Amino acid sequence: ASAGGQLPATPSTPSFPAVLGVAVPTPLRRLFDYRTGPSVPPGGWQPGLRVRVPFGRREVVGIVVECRAHSEVPFADLKPISAWLDATPLPDDWLWLCRFTARYYQHALGDTLHQSLPVLLRQGRTLEARTRERWRLTASGRDSSSERLGRARRQAELLELLRQHPRGLVSSAIAAQGFGRAQLDALAGKGLIECRREAVIDTPSPGSAGWLAEPALPLNREQGTALAAMHEGLDRYHPCLLHGVTGSGKTEVYLQLIEAVIARGRQALVLVPEIGLTPQTVARFRKRFRVPVVALHSGISDGERLDAWLAAANGRAPIVIGTRSAIFTPLANPGAIIVDEEHDGSYKQQDGLRYHARDLAVIRAHHHGIPVLLGSATPSLESLAQAQAGRYRHLRLTRRASRHAPARLELVDLRGRPRQGGLIAPAIDAIRHTLAAGRQVLVFINRRGFAPTLACHTCGWLAECDHCDARLTLHRQPPQLACHHCERQQPLPDACPECGSADLRPLGAGTERAEETLATLFPETPVYRIDRDSTRRKDAFEQALTEVRRGAPCLLVGTQMLAKGHHLPHVTLVVVINADAGLYASDFRALEHSAQLLIQVAGRAGRAEHPGRVLVQTLHSDDPHLRLLADNGYDALASQLLEERRVAGLPPYRFLALARFESPRDADATALAANAAMALRDRLGQEHDGVQCLGPVPAPMERRQNRYHVQLMLSGAQRSKLHEAAAWLAAWLERSREARRVRWSLDIDPQTL
Numbered sequence: 048a049s050a051g052g053q054l055p056a057t058p059s060t061p062s063f064p065a066v067l068g069v070a071v072p073t074p075l076r077r078l079f080d081y082r083t084g085p086s087v088p089p090g091g092w093q094p095g096l097r098v099r100v101p102f103g104r105r106e107v108v109g110i111v112v113e114c115r116a117h118s119e120v121p122f123a124d125l126k127p128i129s130a131w132l133d134a135t136p137l138p139d140d141w142l143w144l145c146r147f148t149a150r151y152y153q154h155a156l157g158d159t160l161h162q163s164l165p166v167l168l169r170q171g172r173t174l175e176a177r178t179r180e181r182w183r184l185t186a187s188g189r190d191s192s193s194e195r196l197g198r199a200r201r202q203a204e205l206l207e208l209l210r211q212h213p214r215g216l217v218s219s220a221i222a223a224q225g226f227g228r229a230q231l232d233a234l235a236g237k238g239l240i241e242c243r244r245e246a247v248i249d250t251p252s253p254g255s256a257g258w259l260a261e262p263a264l265p266l267n268r269e270q271g272t273a274l275a276a277m278h279e280g281l282d283r284y285h286p287c288l289l290h291g292v293t294g295s296g297k298t299e300v301y302l303q304l305i306e307a308v309i310a311r312g313r314q315a316l317v318l319v320p321e322i323g324l325t326p327q328t329v330a331r332f333r334k335r336f337r338v339p340v341v342a343l344h345s346g347i348s349d350g351e352r353l354d355a356w357l358a359a360a361n362g363r364a365p366i367v368i369g370t371r372s373a374i375f376t377p378l379a380n381p382g383a384i385i386v387d388e389e390h391d392g393s394y395k396q397q398d399g400l401r402y403h404a405r406d407l408a409v410i411r412a413h414h415h416g417i418p419v420l421l422g423s424a425t426p427s428l429e430s431l432a433q434a435q436a437g438r439y440r441h442l443r444l445t446r447r448a449s450r451h452a453p454a455r456l457e458l459v460d461l462r463g464r465p466r467q468g469g470l471i472a473p474a475i476d477a478i479r480h481t482l483a484a485g486r487q488v489l490v491f492i493n494r495r496g497f498a499p500t501l502a503c504h505t506c507g508w509l510a511e512c513d514h515c516d517a518r519l520t521l522h523r524q525p526p527q528l529a530c531h532h533c534e535r536q537q538p539l540p541d542a543c544p545e546c547g548s549a550d551l552r553p554l555g556a557g558t559e560r561a562e563e564t565l566a567t568l569f570p571e572t573p574v575y576r577i578d579r580d581s582t583r584r585k586d587a588f589e590q591a592l593t594e595v596r597r598g599a600p601c602l603l604v605g606t607q608m609l610a611k612g613h614h615l616p617h618v619t620l621v622v623v624i625n626a627d628a629g630l631y632a633s634d635f636r637a638l639e640h641s642a643q644l645l646i647q648v649a650g651r652a653g654r655a656e657h658p659g660r661v662l663v664q665t666l667h668s669d670d671p672h673l674r675l676l677a678d679n680g681y682d683a684l685a686s687q688l689l690e691e692r693r694v695a696g697l698p699p700y701r702f703l704a705l706a707r708f709e710s711p712r713d714a715d716a717t718a719l720a721a722n723a724a725m726a727l728r729d730r731l732g733q734e735h736d737g738v739q740c741l742g743p744v745p746a747p748m749e750r751r752q753n754r755y756h757v758q759l760m761l762s763g764a765q766r767s768k769l770h771e772a773a774a775w776l777a778a779w780l781e782r783s784r785e786a787r788r789v790r791w792s793l794d795i796d797p798q799t800l
């Protein structure tokens with residue numbers, strides 16, 4: 048009667064005993080079967096209910112995904128569910144997105160569900176938001192005058208305070224005014240005030256003042272056109288690319304779109320690349336709206352994250368802003384998704400579950416039937432191709448809201464010119480002039496440390512990591528050699544380990560060296576270095592920026608941390624120490640990414656009333672791509688790159704998947720990759736549906752942390768065919784015995800090769 052029972056007609060009709068397919072947190076790409084056990088959840092089984100189940104020797108929190116009549120395991124051998132944790136299932140939209148993500152990215156569903164949940168829910172915490180007390184006057188409290196309270200002066204004062212706050216005050220605010228429990232209890236005892244419990248994040252009713260805390264800006268013509276286009280498609284899937292130069296007012300368009308979404312009683316989800324680095328973004332949203340704006344990022348506590356997640360899931364949070372993983376936030380009434388800086392590399396997770404949050408945003412908007420707005424000054428070639436094909440609406444903002452044209456890139460030839468800390472004389476002169484005019488300078492160098500490596504001038508030895516195919520970076524603060532790939536550190540040698548010579552010199556320049564040189568050249572001017580090392584201390588970054596915003600002449604030296612989204616209104620000169628990193632790299636996206644970075648850095652210059660200059664030092668000032676970027680701008684270069692990708696059969700015109708293999712022994716990784724490739728090619732056979740398998744080849748940095756990395760590249764003209772091949776390969780690898788000695792992973796739509 049057991050395993051042969053009928054499958055329930057609807058999920059909520061309990062028909063026990065049956066077999067439940069549970070997703071548990073493991074990398075294995077399958078569900079695990081359990082039987083129901085003694086207790087049954089009140090509403091019957093439903094997908095999305097959390098359970099506690101025995102798994103191996105442990106008990107884990109799993110999520111029920113399906114109910115089946117049969118299991119391959121004999122019913123008597125199935126273990127029972129130990130406990131049901133929820134009365135109501137986790138939100139549908141979240142479960143749907145996780146299932147899609149697991150399938151699309153070829154990742155285990157159990158691990159996908161687990162990773163996309165707040166930590167406290169992973170651990171089995173109940174789905175209850177923390178609450179607080181809100182006190183307000185009762186009807187008789189409103190009618191009574193404080194005089195009636197006679198000599199109870201503090202009670203009278205509290206009554207007056209609450210009279211000024213018709214929506215009531217939360218107990219912490221009352222305590223902050225110096226009132227205690229005694230006064231609250233006394234007034235409540237007289238029936239003058241009452242208390243209600245509410246969630247910590249709670250939307251107040253709009254009241255007569257409405258949702259807006261400050262008026263929206265009148266839009267310029269281009270912004271108006273963009274917003275009108277968004278208004279046309281508020282109730283359907285409507286993907287739009289908001290392509291606007293830095294400072295053209297994209298954020299203002301987001302704010303007014305959100306206003307329309309909230310007016311419909313819906314929620315807006317906003318993805319941003321990094322919140323920790325750009326608190327101004329969240330501040331701007333909070334300033335505009337009189338509703339809770341919840342921010343999800345790495346800096347909040349587990350409790351705050353759970354509150355935010357529940358407030359989003361219950362519809363109490365109208366605006367949710369977060370980094371990559373916020374795409375998994377459930378929404379009760381989704382109204383729009385906005386992805387700011389949609390080209391940013393941080394949207395792609397580079398390990399474990401390798402999803403792309405921008406791509407999931409589009410999928411999710413399609414599922415909900417809502418608009419999705421992708422904004423950027425330098426859109427990804429993927430999004431541009433979608434716009435060109437007419438699948439995304441292309442909205443352009445070509446003018447800066449502040450009237451000034453964005454600064455042009457001026458290429459400065461480095462060849463044959465002596466450098467000081469990476470800078471040549473014309474750049475140093477330009478810096479001197481800018482500082483003399485009372486303005487600020489940003490020097491951009493995308494390498495932290497003092498110098499990219501240490502070299503022996505007698506024999507040519509270079510400091511290299513023993514564990515990686517990489518040079519060691521020389522640091523001075525503190526003095527050491529460090530590998531930026533495996534984080535190993537070692538003391539500086541006194542002499543060359545090869546020939547004993549003491550003539551060891553730094554080779555090239557990093558941020559520390561540029562800082563040192565600038566401090567020597569301009570001893571009167573403060574120099575602020577901004578990179579991962581200098582900002583390790585919490586708030587160090589914000590403090591430096593606060594100083595810089597005061598506007599006194601200063602020098603900023605930094606890595607791409609400085610390029611992102613900061614308004615530096617007093618910077619009128621940007622110097623890029625070396626633009627060449629992406630020009631001849633093996634990764635086909637390197638050029639696109641370095642062009643985006645250059646334009647982003649250039650966008651820092653001259654944002655306020657003063658026009659800016661951008662000097663770009665390069666050894667390849669006649670490189671055609673770099674020239675095109677400097678002379679005609681990002682859009683021209685992007686068109687050219689798209690054409691090159693089309694000819695070369697690369698994304699966005701073909702789709703890629705990368706299988707990565709790593710092991711301590713080179714031979715193990717290579718053998719498994721070769722066998723996998725052979726099996727896959729066999730399977731693809733003649734009818735390979737346009738799917739190709741290339742490799743195995745060594746990864747760009749073959750040895751990392753003493754592990755060898757080998758890869759296979761799958762490419763296909765059709766996404767679906769490529770995915771079938773990738774799924775087949777994953778299944779083959781899971782079954783393979785050799786795969787136990789080799790760590791492998793699949794990366795669908797890889798961003799870096």
Ligand code: ADP
Pocket residue numbers: 264265266267270291292293294295296297298299300448449
């Ligand atoms: P982006 O997001 O495209 O970089 P922002 O939205 O941050 O641009 O706008 C740049 C500056 O211009 C901001 O200071 C903003 O307040 C201002 N701004 C934007 N739109 C308008 C407008 N319509 N009228 C006046 N100022 C505007």
Ligand code: ZN
Pocket residue numbers: 503504505506507508543544545546547548
């Ligand atoms: Zn030597």
Ligand code: ZN
Pocket residue numbers: 512513514515517530531532533534535752
């Ligand atoms: Zn290393």
